[in-house]
Structures are given as C-alpha cells and as structure tokens.
Amino acid sequence: MDSAPRTGPDPVLQLHELAYSLGVSAALTAAATLGVADAVGDGPVHVDALAEAVGAHPGALRQLMRALAGHGVFQEDSAGRYGHTPLSRALRADAPNSRKPWVELAGADFAWRIWARLTDSIRTGEAVFPEIFGTDMFTYLAEHRPEIGAVFDAAAAKSTEAAADALAGTMDIGSATTVADIGGGKGRLLRAVLERHDGLRGVLFEMPRILADADPELRDGGSLAGRCRIVPGDCHADVPVKADIYLIKGVLHMWDDDTAAGVLRNIARNAAPGARVIVIDQLLDATTTPRIAGVIDLLMLVSQGGKERTTDEFRDVFERAGLELRRTFPASPVMHLVEGVVR
Numbered sequence: 523m524d525s526a527p528r529t530g531p532d533p534v535l536q537l538h539e540l541a542y543s544l545g546v547s548a549a550l551t552a553a554a555t556l557g558v559a560d561a562v563g564d565g566p567v568h569v570d571a572l573a574e575a576v577g578a579h580p581g582a583l584r585q586l587m588r589a590l591a592g593h594g595v596f597q598e599d600s601a602g603r604y605g606h607t608p609l610s611r612a613l614r615a616d617a618p619n620s621r622k623p624w625v626e627l628a629g630a631d632f633a634w635r636i637w638a639r640l641t642d643s644i645r646t647g648e649a650v651f652p653e654i655f656g657t658d659m660f661t662y663l664a665e666h667r668p669e670i671g672a673v674f675d676a677a678a679a680k681s682t683e684a685a686a687d688a689l690a691g692t693m694d695i696g697s698a699t700t701v702a703d704i705g706g707g708k709g710r711l712l713r714a715v716l717e718r719h720d721g722l723r724g725v726l727f728e729m730p731r732i733l734a735d736a737d738p739e740l741r742d743g744g745s746l747a748g749r750c751r752i753v754p755g756d757c758h759a760d761v762p763v764k765a766d767i768y769l770i771k772g773v774l775h776m777w778d779d780d781t782a783a784g785v786l787r788n789i790a791r792n793a794a795p796g797a798r799v800i801v802i803d804q805l806l807d808a809t810t811t812p813r814i815a816g817v818i819d820l821l822m823l824v825s826q827g828g829k830e831r832t833t834d835e836f837r838d839v840f841e842r843a844g845l846e847l848r849r850t851f852p853a854s855p856v857m858h859l860v861e862g863v864v865r
C-alpha cells in the first residue's frame with residue numbers, strides 16, 4: 523500500500539461530496555423556485571423575515587440557507603442574517619445574465635426522473651426521455667408542461683441574448699450576401715448578425731411552433747423584415763434554403779452522429795460548393811469549462827440521445843455530410859465555432 527503522507531483534500535471525502543452534490547442542485551432549485559435571492563436586498567436579511575417574504579418554514583429555510591452558504595451562495599452573519607455573494611446575485615431574476623431559469627430547470631421534476639435512469643442510457647447509448655414521457659422533450663414540455671416549457675424558453679432566450687452580440691462580433695462574414703440560421707429559435711442571433719452587417723440578408727429556418735413567436739424585428743413590420751425570410755420546416759426532412767453561410771447553434775448536440783450528419787447533409791445538398799457551415803456548440807477538446815461540458819454532454823445523452831463533440835468527432839460528422847472541417851474558433855468560455863465548407 524502507498525504510505526506516503528497525503529496532501530490536499532481527503533479523496534474519500536471528496537468523492538462523498540461529489541456524490542451528494544445532487545443535494546446542492548436540489549437546494550439551488552428550491553432557492554430559485556422560492557425566489558429567495560430576489561427577496562434578499564442590498565443589505566443582509568434575517569431568515570425569519572426571508573421566510574415570511576417567500577412563504578417558507580423559517581427553520582427549514584435556515585437549513586437551506588446554511589447549506590447554500592457552505593457553497594458560497596449567500597453568506598450568513600453572526601446575527602443569523604443572510605446577504606448576497608456574487609453567486610447568489612446570479613440567482614436573482616433581475617441580474618444581468620441571470621442563471622435563475624437554468625437553475626430552476628436543472629432540478630425540475632422531469633430532470634430528476636431522467637437523471638435517475640442515466641445508468642440505462644450508458645448501457646444502451648439511448649435517451650430515456652421518450653420511454654419515460656412517451657414523446658421527445660420539446661413536445662412534452664410544450665404540450666404537457668407549458669409552465670416548465672416557459673422556463674426553458676426564458677433560459678434559452680437569456681443565454682442567446684447574452685451571447686448573440688458577442689457571437690455576431692466574432693464571426694467572419696467575409697463576402698457573404700446571405701446568412702441562414704438553422705434551428706435559429708426566435709431569431710435573436712440572426713438579428714444580431716443582420717444588425718451588424720448592412721445589406722446582408724438572412725433566413726431563419728425553424729419549426730413552425732417556435733416561429734409563431736419569432737423576433738418582431740425580423741417579421742413583417744419589423745426593422746429587418748425587408749432583409750429577412752422566415753422559413754418553417756423540419757431539418758430532419760430537408761433544409762430548402764440557399765445561403766453563403768449556415769449557422770447552427772445549440773442544435774447538433776441534441777442528436778447522435780447519424781442524425782447530426784443527416785441534418786448537415788440536408789443543409790449541404792441545398793448549398794452551393796464553397797458555402798460555409800458554422801456549428802456553434804461546445805468543443806470538448808478545447809473548452810475551458812470541461813466540468814460543465816461533461817455534465818451537459820451526459821444531459822444531452824439521457825434526454826435526447828445526443829452528445830457534445832471533440833474536433834475529431836465533428837470532422838467525422840462533417841465528412842459524412844460532404845463538408846470539410848476548416849477551422850475551430852473559441853467564441854466564449856463555453857462555445858466554439860466549428861466551421862466547415864461544402865465540397
């Protein structure tokens with residue numbers, strides 16, 4: 523046995539903490555759902571007043587706050603009052619780049635049910651969501667859990683809002699005259715790209731259900747409507763769009779390699795040789811945030827049978843779709859641009 527003196531934290535305890543970090547997720551979701559961070563103002567608040575403000579049991583709320591403070595979310599003073607820390611401020615709904623909706627989703631009831639079956643997904647390589655809920659995640663949320671669907675939409679909108687301008691600034695549009703965003707949500711990224719480049723034309727390709735709520739600036743009467751076409755469709759069936767650049771952000775990681783290659787092939791067969799396809803996703807071999815990337819990789823698997831990818835995995839999927847991977851480029855701590863060209 524190794525008898526060298528141990529330095530650093532006890533690995534057994536570290537493992538124990540990791541295993542029980544699911545309780546931290548639960549505590550964060552409870553705090554977000556109750557609106558505790560929103561109820562703490564600029565100065566510290568006694569836990570009894572907080573309990574009254576959020577409709578909680580004072581003793582139980584104290585347990586919650588103590589647990590969270592142990593992780594740097596809120597801080598307790600000697601009078602039993604809780605004040606903000608940088609982490610707890612990010613839980614406020616009105617914080618710039620608030621994480622509140624993502625935290626609510628992380629520990630939502632449907633999420634616990636799919637994580638509970640991760641072992642099955644690892645055995646089979648398939649999502650458990652459809653088996654548990656009878657349909658895919660987006661249909662389930664839209665049709666059966668609109669209140670959680672709304673939180674999901676708010677979370678996605680927050681992230682896209684925060685990232686859109688930075689991404690649009692990072693992208694090299696070159697001599698392109700038309701940019702299409704495939705699975706572009708409500709069009710926030712496309713809007714940022716069009717706003718930066720006078721004269722550039724845009725196409726927003728999305729499922730009809732999402733387009734009903736597309737960005738007003740892109741729709742009839744909006745300031746960019748004259749330069750933007752909105753095309754409803756299903757990218758698994760076809761992507762009947764001609765563009766010089768195709769963006770596809772936060773989409774391919776929802777699907778396995780065969781499905782992702784099929785979607786890219788649908789883009790490529792409508793595009794002219796030399797057209798650029800820019801995937802915006804996490805890049806596992808280059809990310810500076812590997813811990814959360816690994817967790818999201820598993821979440822994609824268990825929820826949708828998807829995965830995050832390495833450069834080599836992207837190269838392989840691109841090749842199968844008739845694209846040549848040209849370059850990768852960091853766009854933020856969690857996102858890379860992965861660019862290919864239609865052969």
Ligand SMILES: C[S@@+](CC[C@H](N)C(=O)[O-])C[C@H]1O[C@@H](n2cnc3c(N)ncnc32)[C@H](O)[C@@H]1O
Pocket residue numbers: 678682704705706707708727728729732755756757758770771772773
């Ligand atoms: C995680 S969201 C990303 C949205 C947007 N690109 C962004 O980054 O904010 C995935 C998007 O893919 C769209 N999507 C899913 N399946 C699709 C399909 N079969 N055809 C077209 N769009 C699809 C969804 O409607 C959703 O807006």
